[in-house]
Amino acid sequence: MDKDFITCHVVSTATLIGLPIDDEYRAGVERYFGIAANLAALVMAHPLTAADEPAEVFVPVSPEGS
Amino acid sequence: MSRASELLAGPAFALADALRGRELRVTDIVEASVQRIQATDERVNAFTQLTLSRSMAEAAALDDRLAAGDATALALPLLGVPYAVKNLFDIEGHTTLAGSKIERGAAPASADAVLVQRMKAAGAVLLGALNMDEYAYGFTTENTHYGPCRNPHDLARIAGGSSGGSAAAVAAGQVPLTLGSDTNGSIRVPSSLCGVFGLKPTFGRLPRTGSYPFVASLDHLGPFGRSTRDLALAYDAMLGHDAHDPSCVKRPHEPTSAGLALGSGGLGGGVRIGVLGGWFREMATPEARAAVDRVAQALGAVRVIEWPEVARARAAAFLITNAESSALHLPDLKARPQDFEPLSRDRFLAGALLPAAWLMQAQRVRRWFAREVAASFADVDLLLAPATPCAAPLIGTEWLDIAGQRLPARASMGLLTQPVSCIGLPVCTVPVWGADASLPIGVQLIAAPWREDLVLRCAHTLETAGVVHAPVAVLE
Numbered sequence: 001m002d003k004d005f006i007t008c009h010v011v012s013t014a015t016l017i018g019l020p021i022d023d024e025y026r027a028g029v030e031r032y033f034g035i036a037a038n039l040a041a042l043v044m045a046h047p048l049t050a051a052d053e054p055a056e057v058f059v060p061v062s063p064e065g066s
Numbered sequence: 067m068s069r070a071s072e073l074l075a076g077p078a079f080a081l082a083d084a085l086r087g088r089e090l091r092v093t094d095i096v097e098a099s100v101q102r103i104q105a106t107d108e109r110v111n112a113f114t115q116l117t118l119s120r121s122m123a124e125a126a127a128l129d130d131r132l133a134a135g136d137a138t139a140l141a142l143p144l145l146g147v148p149y150a151v152k153n154l155f156d157i158e159g160h161t162t163l164a165g166s167k168i169e170r171g172a173a174p175a176s177a178d179a180v181l182v183q184r185m186k187a188a189g190a191v192l193l194g195a196l197n198m199d200e201y202a203y204g205f206t207t208e209n210t211h212y213g214p215c216r217n218p219h220d221l222a223r224i225a226g227g228s229s230g231g232s233a234a235a236v237a238a239g240q241v242p243l244t245l246g247s248d249t250n251g252s253i254r255v256p257s258s259l260c261g262v263f264g265l266k267p268t269f270g271r272l273p274r275t276g277s278y279p280f281v282a283s284l285d286h287l288g289p290f291g292r293s294t295r296d297l298a299l300a301y302d303a304m305l306g307h308d309a310h311d312p313s314c315v316k317r318p319h320e321p322t323s324a325g326l327a328l329g330s331g332g333l334g335g336g337v338r339i340g341v342l343g344g345w346f347r348e349m350a351t352p353e354a355r356a357a358v359d360r361v362a363q364a365l366g367a368v369r370v371i372e373w374p375e376v377a378r379a380r381a382a383a384f385l386i387t388n389a390e391s392s393a394l395h396l397p398d399l400k401a402r403p404q405d406f407e408p409l410s411r412d413r414f415l416a417g418a419l420l421p422a423a424w425l426m427q428a429q430r431v432r433r434w435f436a437r438e439v440a441a442s443f444a445d446v447d448l449l450l451a452p453a454t455p456c457a458a459p460l461i462g463t464e465w466l467d468i469a470g471q472r473l474p475a476r477a478s479m480g481l482l483t484q485p486v487s488c489i490g491l492p493v494c495t496v497p498v499w500g501a502d503a504s505l506p507i508g509v510q511l512i513a514a515p516w517r518e519d520l521v522l523r524c525a526h527t528l529e530t531a532g533v534v535h536a537p538v539a540v541l542e
Contacts, residue, residue: 019418033419035416043382054433
C-alpha cells in the first residue's frame, strides 16, 4: 500500500476515534499498519461465497438458573 | 541432593506417588521448590511473584489431611505437586498483572481463576506467578517492565513467549508443572525453545474464566510439564464446562491419562500419521525440519499433507489478533500509551485503526480454512510440523533468515503455530534434542478437534521410546 495512503489513514482514523498518536510513535505505528495492510491484501484477495460466515458465533445468554 | 530435591527434578506423577507412600511431607517438597526458585531465578527470571504464605498453607493443609488418614487426599491426582501460573491467571488476593505496568493499579483478584481452583482441588500447590510478554502480545518474553525471561538451557537466549516464564520454570526444575495461555503459539513456542512438553487443547475445551484475555476469539489455556503423563494428569484435572466463558463448549468428560498407554499402537502403528508440507517446511530452518524428520521416522510417517492457503490463514490470525486486542486496550492506549511495553505499543496503536472489513474477512477466511483442514483429517489422524522456525535466538535478536528472507525475529517465531491455533486444533509440542547443535526444538503433534487423547498418546509413545525428552537444565 502506498505510504501516503497509510499516513493519511492513520491520521484521519486516529482523529476519528479520538486516539492521540505522539510524534515519537508515529513512524512505528505506520510501519505496523503497513504490515497489517500487506496481510489484509492476502486475506481480502481470497475468494469466498455468501455461505462463508465469520468464525465468530454469538452464544445467547440465558438467565441464571434457567 | 535431598530426596525432596530429587523428586522435584523428576516427573510430577512420581512426586505425587512418593507423597502417597508417605516417604516425606508435602511441606518438604514445597520447601525444596522454593529453594530451587531462590537459587536459580535471579538468572532465569521466570517468576514475577511467589505466593509463599499460600503455598505453605496449602502444603500444611494437605499434610494434615494425610496425617489424619484422609483417603480422598491420598487419591488426589496431583497430590502435593508444586505448580505456578502465567501472571494472567487470577490468584485470589493478588493483582493480575498480565505482564503489564498498567495493571499494577488494578484491584486484587477476588477469586482464583477456574483452572487454578481445579488444580487446587486436584491436590496441586500454587507457588506463584510467572513472567510473560505484556498482555500476551509477543513470542519472546523480553518484558521491559519485569526483565527478560531467560532460557534455562542457555541464559543468553530467549525462553520464547508469551508464556516464557511457564516454560522456563519447568525447564529450570523450579516446579514440574505450570499453566500458560496460547493465542497464536504462546504455549507451543516457549515449549519448543525451552525443551519441555506443552499442551494447547482444542479451542473451547478448557474455560478461561478468571484469566486476563488477549484475543477472546483465539485464546486457549493449557499446561506445561517435563512428562506427557504430567500433562495428561493436569489436563484431566482441569476438564469441565464453565458457563462464565461463552467460548467454552459443553463436551462429555473425556480424560486422557488412562489411555496414554494405548500409545499410537506401537511406534506409528494404528494411528495414521502425516507430515505437514508446504508452508510448514518452507518457513522452517534445516534444524527445525530435521526435528520433524526425527519424529516422523520414529513414527513411520512418510505421507506428506499440504493444507491450502496457509499464508492467508496466518494473515487472518494476525489481523484478528491485532484488531481485537487493540480494541480491548483502547481506553489505555488513548490515556497512557507511554506505559505500554515499547516492543508492542506501536503494534497495539496500529491495530486500533484497522478497517472493519479486514477483520470480518479474516473471520470468514478462518472459517473457510477450518473446513478445508477438517477435510484433510479424512486421510490422517495426526500431523507433524515444527513448533518454531528455529531454536532459541539470542535475547535482543531483531532479524531472522528464514526461507531466504530476512524476517522480523519476534513476530516470526509464531509463523508455524499461528495457522494451527487460528482454527483451534489440539496440539502437543514435544521436545527434540540433537536436531540443533545444542538446543531443543519442539515438534507439534496436531489432531482434529477434541482429540487431545490422540496427541497425548502419540507424545507419550515418543517419550517412552526416548525420541523426545525434557531434561532439567543444568544451572549450578
